[in-house]
Amino acid sequence: MAKKRFPSTFVPTPLFLLLLLLLLPRGEAPPIEGPPSYASFAFDAGAFPVESDYDYIVVGGGTAGCPLAATLSEGGRRVLVLERGGAPSEFPSLASPEGFLPTLVDTDAPDSPAHPFSSEDGAVPNARGRVLGGSSAINAGFYSRAHPSWFSLPRGPSWDMALVNDSYDWVERAITFRPVLRSWQSAVRDGLLEANVTPYNGFTVHHLAGTKIGATTFDSSGRRHSAADLLAFANPDRIRVALRATVDRVLLNPVPPGSRRRNQQSSAAIGVLYRDRLGRHHHAMVRPGGEVILCAGALGSPQLLLLSGVGPRPYLSSWGIPVAANLPDVGQHVYDNPRNGISIIPSIPLDHSLIQVVGIPTGEDKDAADASFLEAASNIVPFFSPPRSVFLHNPSSPLYVTVATLMEKVPGPASVGSLRLASLDARDNPIVRFNYFSNPEDLDRCVVGLRRVGDVLESRSMQEFRSVVGWLPWRGRGDFRYVGPALPANRSDRAAMEEFCRRTVATIWHYHGGCVAGKVVDGDYRVIGVGALRVVDGSTFAISPGTNPQATLMMMGRYVGRKMLAERKEKSHRRRAPWPPRRHM
Ligand SMILES: Cc1cc2nc3c(=O)[nH]c(=O)nc-3n(C[C@H](O)[C@H](O)[C@H](O)COP(=O)(O)OP(=O)(O)OC[C@H]3O[C@@H](n4cnc5c(N)ncnc54)[C@H](O)[C@@H]3O)c2cc1C
Ligand SMILES: *[C@@H]1O[C@H](CO)[C@@H](O)[C@H](O)[C@H]1NC(C)=O
Ligand SMILES: *[C@@H]1O[C@H](CO)[C@@H](O)[C@H](O)[C@H]1NC(C)=O
Numbered sequence: 001m002a003k004k005r006f007p008s009t010f011v012p013t014p015l016f017l018l019l020l021l022l023l024l025p026r027g028e029a030p031p032i033e034g035p036p037s038y039a040s041f042a043f044d045a046g047a048f049p050v051e052s053d054y055d056y057i058v059v060g061g062g063t064a065g066c067p068l069a070a071t072l073s074e075g076g077r078r079v080l081v082l083e084r085g086g087a088p089s090e091f092p093s094l095a096s097p098e099g100f101l102p103t104l105v106d107t108d109a110p111d112s113p114a115h116p117f118s119s120e121d122g123a124v125p126n127a128r129g130r131v132l133g134g135s136s137a138i139n140a141g142f143y144s145r146a147h148p149s150w151f152s153l154p155r156g157p158s159w160d161m162a163l164v165n166d167s168y169d170w171v172e173r174a175i176t177f178r179p180v181l182r183s184w185q186s187a188v189r190d191g192l193l194e195a196n197v198t199p200y201n202g203f204t205v206h207h208l209a210g211t212k213i214g215a216t217t218f219d220s221s222g223r224r225h226s227a228a229d230l231l232a233f234a235n236p237d238r239i240r241v242a243l244r245a246t247v248d249r250v251l252l253n254p255v256p257p258g259s260r261r262r263n264q265q266s267s268a269a270i271g272v273l274y275r276d277r278l279g280r281h282h283h284a285m286v287r288p289g290g291e292v293i294l295c296a297g298a299l300g301s302p303q304l305l306l307l308s309g310v311g312p313r314p315y316l317s318s319w320g321i322p323v324a325a326n327l328p329d330v331g332q333h334v335y336d337n338p339r340n341g342i343s344i345i346p347s348i349p350l351d352h353s354l355i356q357v358v359g360i361p362t363g364e365d366k367d368a369a370d371a372s373f374l375e376a377a378s379n380i381v382p383f384f385s386p387p388r389s390v391f392l393h394n395p396s397s398p399l400y401v402t403v404a405t406l407m408e409k410v411p412g413p414a415s416v417g418s419l420r421l422a423s424l425d426a427r428d429n430p431i432v433r434f435n436y437f438s439n440p441e442d443l444d445r446c447v448v449g450l451r452r453v454g455d456v457l458e459s460r461s462m463q464e465f466r467s468v469v470g471w472l473p474w475r476g477r478g479d480f481r482y483v484g485p486a487l488p489a490n491r492s493d494r495a496a497m498e499e500f501c502r503r504t505v506a507t508i509w510h511y512h513g514g515c516v517a518g519k520v521v522d523g524d525y526r527v528i529g530v531g532a533l534r535v536v537d538g539s540t541f542a543i544s545p546g547t548n549p550q551a552t553l554m555m556m557g558r559y560v561g562r563k564m565l566a567e568r569k570e571k572s573h574r575r576r577a578p579w580p581p582r583r584h585m
Pocket of ligand 2: 161162165206
């Protein structure tokens with residue numbers, strides 16, 4: 001019966017799954033809580049003056065931007081956050097795991113919290129946050145730290161690991177929780193162990209080889225927490241958040257050669273130009289000693305640099321954008337981790353779940369596995385399984401199905417793409433191209449990962465999800481009921497496996513790069529050659545951290561904020577210190 005509706009030629013694009021789940025009944029509203037912490041200092045951009053000045057202007061109130069802004073406000077200086085989206089509380093679907101897929105599908109409104117885009121190659125549907133909290137307010141909530149080796153990548157920034165640990169702790173105390181595993185997640189955990197993704201590490205935020213339960217930003221009542229909640233740590237008298245404030249560009253002034261300091265800066269940020277919902281322009285200007293920090297994400301930050309005249313000179317000139325700084329790598333080194341997997345309609349009812357369990361297999365070269373993050377190999381990630389059944393519209397015979405998925409993510413990845421402007425309007429998505437599987441290394445990893453998915457499917461733990469065949473007492477288990485293609489029957493057939501990888505490629509939404517550290521920003525996240533301007537978000541990553549990046553992005557907001565406060569303190573101390581030093585009595 002079901003076969004009819006899911007012909008084997010049907011390709012399970014993520015879009016199909018999303019459409020399928022659109023029909024999902026909305027989850028019950030989570031318990032009402034008091035107003036969010038930021039309610040006393042977040043307002044519509046229309047209520048802000050047309051010109052005003054601040055010490056720190058954070059562009060993008062996202063995953064890294066919120067913790068950064070909250071931390072900077074602790075220093076007692078004036079902080080402004082400019083966020084193009086609204087507050088998460090305006091969108092009920094963001095509050096619960098059941099709203100995850102509806103949010104990704106409901107994108108017709110110009111202010112939808114999930115802003116859809118798709119890569120030029122293969123038209124793989126993708127999304128980015130357009131709401132306070134950024135993509136952490138629309139994501140699957142899985143929380144897991146980076147492997148320590150991620151912090152010592154060649155040409156990467158040099159990290160103060162004690163401050164890194166402290167910053168992760170700060171995030172975790174506020175917004176992470178231990179999930180409760182139900183049927184599908186438990187079965188996948190057991191299946192991973194049967195497939196030798198060992199040892200079992202239980203519940204941990206650390207990136208450890210084997211199988212583990214990660215943390216989640218959904219609390220025990222199912223309510224989402226996001227980076228926006230980290231604004232609770234802000235000093236409310238020192239911070240303002242402008243909602244529906246779209247930054248058009250950073251205002252840069254040439255630096256006279258005589259006063260150039262660090263990195264031979266040719267220009268410096270003096271403020272930003274932003275637009276409110278009615279299209280009215282505002283200037284937010286930087287006070288002496290202050291800075292603009294771009295936290296607009298892997299698409300937004302490189303786009304804003306280009307629109308501000310920071311990028312490859314010939315490219316900027318082709319758009320007629322005056323060049324403030326020639327930085328050839330802006331918009332280059334853009335990556336997206338491919339996701340591949342299978343989806344099934346299980347034979348028994350399942351509870352709804354987003355990602356809770358991950359497998360981190362050691363690489364084929366076991367000795368090298370822990371030495372380098374790149375050996376973390378493919379992650380097998382159990383995904384959603386709708387809470388109730390999904391209703392498929394069919395006038396004659398309604399069909400209820402639940403879809404469970406098992407997927408793997410290629411770490412790294414090695415394939416590299418780029419982005420460029422689609423227009424001079426900051427509200428438009430830039431054009432992005434990820435070149436999935438253009439590097440054969442990624443294809444190798446996909447094949448290894450999918451073989452592992454196959455092993456999990458064949459495990460005893462997965463038996464109960466196979467379809468029932470025959471009649472009592474001769475009942476047995478048949479194959480899975482797939483939504484879309486099954487894995488190739490012969491998993492040793494490399495060509496067939498590679499073909500499956502290419503044909504079913506989807507995104508796990510961990511795209512990154514565009515302002516990569518060491519190329520566009522220096523070790524302190526300052527834009528190379530430009531004063532008073534930094535980029536702090538996923539655009540600085542050459543490799544996505546851990547199994548999933550949000551933990552490290554929030555950590556990074558806190559971390560850079562602490563660094564900046566310490567730097568500023570030291571500087572003003574130096575400036576203020578009387579010479580010769582005054583003696584204490
Ligand atoms: C559907 C989905 C599921 C995911 N699931 C997980 C998961 O389970 N676990 C995990 O760790 N990661 C997950 N991720 C990835 C993770 O959420 C992102 O990598 C991360 O949130 C990106 O953080 P960021 O700070 O770089 O950018 P963002 O959080 O996207 O922040 C950028 C902010 O800048 C704003 N902005 C952009 N341009 C402008 C402008 N011109 N003016 C003003 N504001 C602007 C945006 O509105 C946004 O709020 C998921 C992502 C998605 C989309
Ligand atoms: C940071 O935390 C990791 C993981 O717990 C630990 O191995 C490491 O020693 C810590 N580093 C410092 C400097 O505290
Ligand atoms: C599976 O594929 C491998 C490699 O192509 C081939 O050698 C083997 O004969 C195939 N096995 C079957 C059962 O078809």
